[in-house]
Amino acid sequence: MLTRTDLRGRVPSPAELRATLPRAEVDVDAVLHQVRPVVEAVRDRGVPAVLELAERFDRVRPSAVRVPRETLRAALDNLAPAVREALTESIVRARKVHVDQRRTDVTTRVVPGGTVTERWVPVARVGLYAPGGLAVYPSSVVMNVVPAQAAGVSSLVVCSPPQVEYGGLPHPTILAACALLEVDEVWAVGGAQAVALLAYGGTDTDGAELAPVDMVTGPGNIYVTAAKRLLRGLIGIDSEAGPTEIAVLADDTADSVHVAADLISQAEHDTLAASVLVTTSTELADAVDAELERQVARTKHTERIRTALTGPQSGCVLVSAVDDGVRVVNAYAAEHLEIQTRDAREVAGRIHSAGAIFVGPYAPVSLGDYCAGSNHVLPTGGCARHSSGLSVQTFLRGIHVVEYTAEALADVAPKVVALAEAEDLPAHGQAVSARFPGDDGAAR
Template sequence: MLNRTDLRGKVPSAAELRATLPRAEIDVDAALHQVRPVVEAVRDRGVEAVLEYTEKFDRVRPSTVRVPAEALAKALEELAPEVRAALEESIARARKVHADQRREDVTTQVTEGGTVTERWVPVERVGLYAPGGLAVYPSSVVMNVVPAQEAGVGSLVLCTPPQAEFGGSPHPTTLAAAALLGVDEVWAVGGAQAVALLAYGGTDTDGGELVPVDLVTGPGNIYLTAAKRMLRGLIGIDSEAGPTEIAILADETADAGHVAADLISQAEHDTLAASVLVTTSPELADAVDVELAARVKATKHSERVTTALQGKQSGTVLVSTVDDGLRVVDAYAAEHLEIQTANAREVAARVRNAGAVFVGPYAPVSLGDYCAGSNHVLPTGGFARHSSGLSVQSFLRGIHVIDYSEQALREVSGKVVALANAEDLPAHGEAVTARFEGEK
């Protein structure tokens, strides 16, 4: 069922691997021309433009952007008990992991009378985005909100698309997750217009102020990503998220049913989702194809899954050894990487490039999506070669505080002047020597 690439007996370079391996082709630049008028309209006309585009794209026009407090309370009150219990467990585990990511201020004494302190200060106001297209994502609310709260962010607003099915309100499960986390500001707006409104702010239809944010985090479609790219600088962003992806490095010890089920679980997200198997075993690859044929027919979103698995972004890559497989998955730099090999823990310890690594037969990606305690907002499209997933650190800024005494400055003044003159910036040096003018 999966297309195959045979790299047995070959050791391609990193550049060759990046060109060879299956990957979704997403052209964010091409979406910019469609997004630009949306962003500019929101900048110029505020909420009126937001509601016009909401009506056009989401086929519903909320009476206000901000979701009323009673709607949040009602959504939580009516949440199914088993879903509430699952969300509470997800939140508790995420808090446990993210609390250990907190940074402490550090003061370094550079010289007697001279110190540099690195202070970690949370971003003041953050806009968090939870998608609402093909599925509902209360888990994304958890993954965005928990690290922001653990970082100490004082002001949070959640954006999520309105739903015609719910009379212009966002999906109630998403609202319930926000209420459970203590987020009381939710805007019923999605896509590029959501990012623009978060960046520029505005006045709601009831006269309430929609305060702009400093940072926007959370995944979305290509249009939301294009808006992030366009507005980066006015706001900070976490990343430019592309379609979700899973890579599985497996050998003959892997269970074909487990591998197939995990490939399907990611293909369920989107027709552009990538499911890639890297294996040393042609027999396993054959068995996985057999399992896929049976399981895809039985899954709820069979058509979507089939399109994703048969797309150019998905496939099986055959390699000679696990070492070669590691080179392949490091070049691919998957959002999610599963290791289903003998000595999986040792193999996983050698991985350099992945958003998150799932070790062995009992750590499927879906565990990380919901209840592992890790964060599921992760770099896609090979960005894991240089970027990390969402964490407490994403919401903190390091500020250096320099505190030097007169004597400490005097002792190093000659070095400052020498370097300033070497760069032909004499006024830099004079800013130091001016403090000692008139001295013998």
Template sequence: MLTRIDLRGRDVDPRSLLPRAQLDVSQAVEQIRPVIDGVRHHGVDAIQEATERFDGIRPARLRVPVEALKEAEERLDPEVRAALLEAIARTRKVHADQRRTDVTTQVVPGGTVTERWLPVRRVGLYVPGGLAMYPSTVVMNVVPAQAAGVEALVVASPPQKEAGGLPDERVLAACSLLGVDEVYAVGGSQAIAMLAYGSRGSDLERELDPADDCEPVDLITGPGNVWVTAAKRLVRGVVGIDAEAGPTEIAVLADDTADPRHVAADLISQAEHDPLAASVLVTTSAELADAVDAELVRQVSLTKHMERIRIALTGEQSGVVLVGSLDQGLRVVDAYAAEHLEIQTRDARDIAMRVRNAGAIFVGPWAPVSLGDYCAGSNHVLPTGGCARHSSGLSVQSFLRGVHVVEYTEEALRDVAHHVVTLATVEDLPAHGQAVTARFPGDGAA
């Protein structure tokens, strides 16, 4: 079922040889640019028009009533409620330890620099609602933002026809459990534009129903489809964004000790998300690759979303990479930089600690990616498309800004003044130096 790339005995850079989903965000940018411009200029009217066009429904109001959030929580299945509360508790525990503390460094006597960590004031959290609904994504976005101390949290999620124009009820229930009450029934590129520009449009004096009045945010986080990704690219700079998320991906580095049933099940679990999802096995064992292929054929036929999974597994973005050693396997997975990387080998933790590039690493046979999706305590909003080479997943740090506070006494400034003047002169910025010497008139040393 999976295509094969044989790198055994080949000393080559694997980056251009590895399977990867083809996602043309640039083309999508041009297609949704009119939507973004429409929301920027016309606000709620453009949001409603785009929502009716793309989602087939025109909600009476953008903001979800608080009563609807509470009712969704009250109707929540007890087992789902218990599972969400457990996910929240574990995610809170991990993210609570990520909060940074302010640090003051004495550079010289009388001269200090304090690095303060300040939360973003207002954050927009996008929760997708396409092929699947994601109350777990509410947890993964909200918990680190709350741990960072973000003042205002705004959730946007697509309206559902079957829900009468509200977002999915489980998404609403998760918001209620987390104490988030500013939720908008807006999805896709128009949601990203609304979060970035607000819903008033260019007429800032316009009178709006409070239920339609969304104030712009400072940062947008959360995954989405190619249209959401394109919209985030267009508004980047107007607001901050966490990342340009692409289709989900899993890589498994395995040797002959791995259980083919486990490996196949884990590859299928991510293929279930989307026909563009990537599932890649990197292994030293051709026998394991054969066994996994046989298991995929058997297990895929038993899945609910069989056609979606089959398309993903047989697509150009998925495959098996045969390597001659685990050292070569490590070079391959570092080049691939997977969103999710499983290590199913002998001495799995030792191997995992040698990995440089991955969004999250799952060690051994009892830590499948699905655990991280829900209840490991880790975050499942992770870099895709090779971005793990330079970017991290969502965390408390995503919502914090480091601000340097500089305090110098007169004597401490006097002591370094001549160095400041020298460097300002070298850079031909004499006014920089004069801003220092003006404080010490008649002082030849300055």
């Protein structure tokens, strides 16, 4: 089922690997012309434009943008006990991990009388996007809200698309997750118009203010990503998320049943999802193909999964040795990377490019999606080579606070003046020497 690329006996350069390895091709620029009018309409006309766009794209026109608080509470009250228990456990584990990420302020004594403090300040107001397309993602609510709360963000709003079957409200499981996390501001808006409304703000149908945010985070489709790109600068964003990816680095010790199941689990997201097996074992590759045929036929979303697994973004890469496999997966920089080899922990220690690494046979990606405690909002499309997943740090800004006494400034003043003159910016030097009249840049 998986298209094979045979790299045995050769180790291509990083540039060759980037060109050779399977990857979903998503051209955000190609949809910017469709998204720009949406963003401009929301900027110019606010909520009336949002409601018209909901009617056009979501086939339902909500009566208002903001979901009433009593609706959130009712959704939680009606949530199936097993799902509530699972979400609660997911929240508890995520909080354990994310609270430990919180940074502390650090003051450095540069010289006597001169200090620089790095103060970590949370973003004041954040918009968190929970998708609502082919699946329901209360787990994405958890993954966005928990780190924002741990960072100390004081104002949160969750956006999720209105649903026809729920009278223009987001899916009730999304609403229940918000209530469980004590988020009481939820907007029934999705797509590019959600990002635009978060950026510009507006006035709801009842006259209530919908305040703009400083940052938008959370995964979404290509139109959400395009809106993030257009509005970046007016708002901060976490990343431009693409289709989900899983890579599995495996040798002959891996269980083909497990590997196939894990590849299928990510292919289930959508037809552009990428599932890549990198292995030293032809026998495993054959066994995984056989398992894929067997398991895909028995899944709920057979056609979606088969399309993803047979698409150009998915495949099997054969390598001569695990060391070569490490080079391949580092070049690929998967959103999710599983290590199913001998000495899996040691092999994982050599990975420097991945959104998240899942070590050994009992740490499948699905665990990270829900209950590992890690975050599942991760870099895609090779961005793990330079970017991190969502964390507490996403919502913090480091601000340097500089304090110098007159004596400490006087001591370094000649050097400031010298550098200012070397850069032909004499007024920079004058800003220092003006503090010491009658002197040449140093206090007497």
